[in-house]
Structure formats: C-alpha cells, structure tokens
Amino acid sequence: MRILASAYACEPGAGSELGKGWNLAAEMARQGHDVTVLTCGSHHREAIERYRETHDWPDRLDFVWHDIPGWPGPGYVNAKGIRQHYYVWQMKARRVVAELHAQNRYDVIHHLTWTVLRWPSFLGGLGPRFVFGPVGGGQSSPWRLRNGFPDRGWKFEAKRDVLNMVSRFDPMVLRCLGQADVILVTDEATRRIVPPWWRDKAFVVTDIYAPSPAGDAQRQAGANRGLAILFAGRLEYWKGAQLALGALAQLKDRVPGLSFTIAGSGPEEGYLRAIAADLGMQDIVRFVGSVPHAEMNKLYAAHDVFVFPSLHDSAGQAIGEAMAHGLPVACLDLGGPGVVVDATCGVVIPTKGRSRAAVETALAHALAEIGSDTGRLASLQSGARARAGRLSYEQRVQDLVRSYY
Template identity: 70%
Template sequence: MKILASAYACEPGAGSEQGKGWNLALEMARQGHTVTVLTCGSHHRAAIERYLQNNDVPERLTFAWHDIPGWPGPGYQNPHRIRQHYYRWQMTARTAAAELHAENHYDVIHHLTWTVLRWPSFLGGLGPPFIFGPVGGGESAPWRLRQGFPRRGMAFEFKRDLLNLASRLDPMALRCLAQADVILVTDEATRRYVPPWWQGKAHVVPDIYAPPAVGEPVFLSKASSDGPSILFAGRLEYWKGVQFALGAVARLRGHIPGLRLTIAGTGPDEAYLRAIAEEKGIAGMVRFVGQVPHAEMHRLYGSHDIFLFPSLHDSAGQAIGEAMAHGLPIVCLDLGGPGVAVDSTCGVVIETRAQGRPAVEQRIAEALAQLCSDRDRLLALKAGAFARAEQYSYRRRVEAMVEQFYRPSPTKRVAGSAATPRGRPETP
C-alpha cells in the first residue's frame, strides 16, 4: 500500500512521540508498504538526514519536510508555544499533503503524531481514507485523587477539564472527526468525547509500543545483597502520580528490607516530590537520578524488578512498553492508556473508582508487597511482560493496524462494524 503518514514528531533514537512516529513509519516500510512521512523539518530534518547517511533503511521510506513560513519549531527541551506551533503546522500541512497526494496517489492517510483528540488534523477529505489516531486526552484526574496536588496542578486540571468540554463544540475538532474514516482512541474516557453519531467508527486501541525483548526473566534482587527495586521513569509532573508511589513506599518502610525506589526524569514538580519524600521520612529509600538519555534507559530497566507507573491521565506511556520488553511487571492505575494495555498476565492494575488518595496508595503498597514477597508470581509476571511486549511490538502493531483499518477500505469496514465493547481494546 502507499501510505502518507502525518508525524509532526518523528525522530530516530528518540523516545515518546518522536520515537513512536519514527518507528511506526519505519516498520510500515519494512513490511513492504511505500511510506511518505510528512514531518516538521525544523524539528527533525537534521537528525533524520544524519541517520539516513549512516544507516540502511528501506528505499520505500521517504520524508517530506513541512515548516511554517517564518516560524521554526521551538524544540522539545524548552517548548515555549510548541502547542500553538503544532496547531498551526497542522493547519498549513493540508496544502502540502494535497500536493503529495496529487503526485503519489496514496491508498491511505494516517495521522500518527501528536495524539490528542482535541488537537485536530486537517488531512481528512483529501480523497484517500483518513485514519486519525490513536489519540487520547479525554482522561481526567479523578476528583478524589486531586487531594494534595500542588496549586499549579489544581489550576491546570481545571483548565484541562474546560478544554476537554470545549473540544466537544470546537468546529475544527468536529470537522476532523467528521472527515475521519476511522477514529482510534486510547481509552474509553477519550471515546466518550466522540459524538454519539460517530461512535461507530471509534475504536479503542492502546497507544503503547514495545521494542524487541531484552534478557530473560530473573529476580534480580535475590541475586544480590540489595532488596527489591522499583523503577519509575517519566516527566516529573504531579499528574504522573509519583506522589502515590512515594506514599506507597512510605507504607512499606520497615516491612520489606532493602526496598528502594528509583525515579528517573526531571520536571517542574521535582521539588514538590522531593519534599514529599522528606516529609514521609523515606528520602534514604528513594533515588532521584534525573534525566537519563533514552539510549541508556536499558541499564535502568535491567537493574530493577518492578516498574511502577501510577499516572492519572497518560494516553500512552511508552515507558510501559520499554519496561515490559525488559521483563518488568507493571503496576499502574486503571486510568488512561496504561489501564487498557496492562492486564493480569503482565502486571497489576489498581482500581481507582470512588477511591481517595490514601486508599490508592495503600492498594499500590499491597500490590508491591505481594510481588516482592512472592518470587514465583513475580517471575510469572516477568515472563508475561515479555510476552505482552511481543504483542505490543511495532511489527505486530503495524500488521494489526493494516489488517483492521487499512484493508479493506476503512469506510466499508466501519460501516459494517459495531462499536468496540466498553473497555475492550481491538488490538493487539
């Protein structure tokens, strides 16, 4: 098939959205499809061209650079006004996509990145079937779990709630959904933001991907003098839920000898989290290791036993796929994409319905305690994490995407299909 992939974020060797855009497009080409990637040149052209000079990629993978005249991308390290830049880029990309289609006659156009429902793409209605997503962003931090948020967090959540409500009336977002032949959403909460008359073409598809599996299932802490080791990796913002991880570890102090928590990442709420660790008397059990280069993350995954990811509204959370590829069982909340992607074969999903912060912290603590004390179950979940990682590999995900939503014609497929049952993802 001939595919036009819209990937504002797309870069080799990167994590998060940039890595996902690159790996999906590369895998499509490896599976024999002719792929043109429309991406932001000022953000990614130099890195992509440098990679192409030194590495072999399929000849059927090509790139089209699109930039906003007079406004280069602000970058990801200090992303001032990057959301405004992204929105404007999407609006101006339609002309570039139309010209590319007139020249290449694509079979399908797929919006890959960024993946937020309220941030529309304008590539529908150009002729080929248009796939939008997977997109998230409809999740919301439960009110009971907002207790203890920093003041900035309370204000941001309120603003986010208003933006999600406004998106239901946003003519640009509604136009995008109307023109999409297939709408892929990361979770049921986001799906509820799709108007009822388009629910039939909305499908729940986890937006989590895993690299090739690394290593074999082992219980690392039993092979050393150290106690069980727990890892969190992500941006240090209140909505990532690290405060729940700290509360859970505090409850286990004195009960599990040698227990330690490693926190990898930086962000605006690092001081807030360090203060919690000090207040709860667990600063000696917690290591803040800062931002770890993506290429070096395998070392951290390989030296820990459990991956704890208590995010409140992550649509994806690519660190989950990476952790599973290293055989780490996942402990997460039943919210957002992680709550859909993780099951009882590879981790523990903590129920949050009608629960306050103390109750959720206690449930996380109980799950960690059980895994740390039950070697057989931990090893079984490690093996399950490897298996789940294979299901979420880029190869398997692209195969499923093409089979389910590219052929036959997405329009024909959706017209004859029912909506996905509540909470049950279609893939992998």
C-alpha cells in the same frame, strides 16, 4: 499500499511521541508499503538526514519537510509556543498533502502525531482513507486523587477539564472526526468525547509500543538484595510519582532492602523531594535525574518492578520498554496504561470512588504481594516479556493494516 503518514513529531533514536512517529513509519516501509512521511523539517530534518547517512534505510521510506515560512519550530526543550506552532503547521499541511496526493495517489492518510484528540488534523476528505490516531487526552484526574496537588496542578487540571468540555463543540475537532474513516482512541474516556453518531467508527487501541524483548536475565527479588522499584517519566504531578511515594512509605519498615528509583526531571521534582523527606524515605528513594534514552536499558535491568501510577497518560512508552526488560508494571486503571496492563504482566489498581490514601494502600498491598512471592514475580516477568512481544512495532503495524486500513 501507498501511505501518507502525518507525523509532526518524528525522530529516530528518540523516545515518546518522537520515537513513535519514526518507528511506525519505518516499520510500514519495512513491511513493503510505500510510505511518505510529512514532518516538521525545522524540528527533525537534521537528525533524520544524519541517521540516513549512518544507518540502514528502508527502501520505501521517503520524507517531505513541511515548515511554516518565517516560523521555525520552537523545539521540545524550551517549548514555548509549540502548541500554537503545531496548530498552524497542521492547518497549512492540508494544501501540501493535497498536492502530494495529486502526484502519488495515496491509499491511506494516517495522522500519527501528535496524539491528542483536541488537537485535530485537517487531512480528512482529500480522497484517501483517513485514519486519525490513536489519540487520547479525554482522561481527567479523579477529584479524590487531586488531594495534595501543588497549586500548579489544580490550575492545570481545571484548565484541562474546560478544554476537554470545549473540544466536544470545537468545529475544527468535529470536522476532523466527521471526515475520519477511522478514529483510534487510547481509552474509553477519550472515546466518550467522540459524538455518539460517530462512535461506531471509534475504536479503543493501545498507544503503547515495545522494543524487542531484551536479553538480560530475569531478576528475583530477595536473592541478593531487596525489592527494587523503578519509576521513569517526566516529573509532573499527573504522572503520579507522589502516589508511589505514599505507597512505598507504607512498606519501608515491612520489606527489607526496599529501594525506589525515580528517573526523570520536571517542574515537580522539588514537590516530590519534599514528599519523600516528609515521609522519611531519604534512605529508600534515589532521584537520578534525566537518563538518556540509550542508557535506560541498564536502569531497567537493575530493577524488579516498574511503577507508573499516572492519572491521565494516553500512552507512556516507558511501560513498553519496561515490559520488554521483564519488569511487571503496577499502574492505575486510568488512561492508556490501564488498557495495556493486565494480570499476566502486572497489576492495575482500581480508582473509582477511592481516596488518595485508599489508592496508595492498594498499591502498597499489590507491590508487597509481588515482592513476597518470587514465583509470582517470575511469572509476571515472563508475562511482561510476552506482552511486550505483542506490543512490538512489527505486530502493531500488521494489526493497523489488517484492521483499519
């Protein structure tokens, strides 16, 4: 097939959305499709061209650098104004893609990144089949779990609630959804934002992907050390690391040798350090800061369980990476993680009607059970690797083409 992939975020060797945009497009080409990727040249051209000079390149993969004249992308580190840049980039992409389609006659136009429903694409109605997503963003933090949020968190969640409500009536969002032949969403909360008359073309699919399962040996808690728990992600209140701290505080005197590593940086690092100190967990918790993506393998290999109690993550690519290294995942039944994790590869904590204290207690109980039963831990480790195999980019592209193209 001839595919035009729209991927504002797209970069080889990166994690999160950047890596997803690259990996999906490259895998499509490896599977024999003619793929043209439209991406933001000012953000990604240098890295992609440097990669092309030093790595094998899929024969059928081509890039078109689309930029806004006089307004280069602000980058992802100090990303002030990036949402505005993205929106204008998307609006101007329509004419570029229309001209490309006149020359190449694509079969499918697929919007890959960004993956938020309220940030629409303008590439529908150009002739080819238009696939939008997977996109998320419809989730909302349960009110009872907002207890203890920093001030910034309360303000952000209120703004997010308003934006999700407004997006139901945003004419640009509605135009995008109406013109889409397929709408892929990451969870039921996001699917409910799609107007009822279009929900028959909206499908819930996971937006979490996994690399090839790693070859490091399975770990057994209690053999030479205690249970080693890992969290990896940006240190934002909505990632839920504070819930993991509250849960592990209940286990610090019950589980010998318990350790908790927090990998990442972000605005709530001070908030999380203060919680750890208040709970008397200085001897258990280790903050290691941002870890380069290429070095995460060692960190996964040194731990037994991955905890990711995010309150409204659409994806969370670290989940797929952790499972590829044989780490069972403990998460909440919210957003994308609650869709991809099941009893074969981890534990999903119900949140409906529960207070923060109740959720932390349930998470503590689940982690204690896993750590005390080496047979169950080994089974979950095997299940995590098997689940990672089903989340590979190779498998996911095959599923996309067969089910939605």
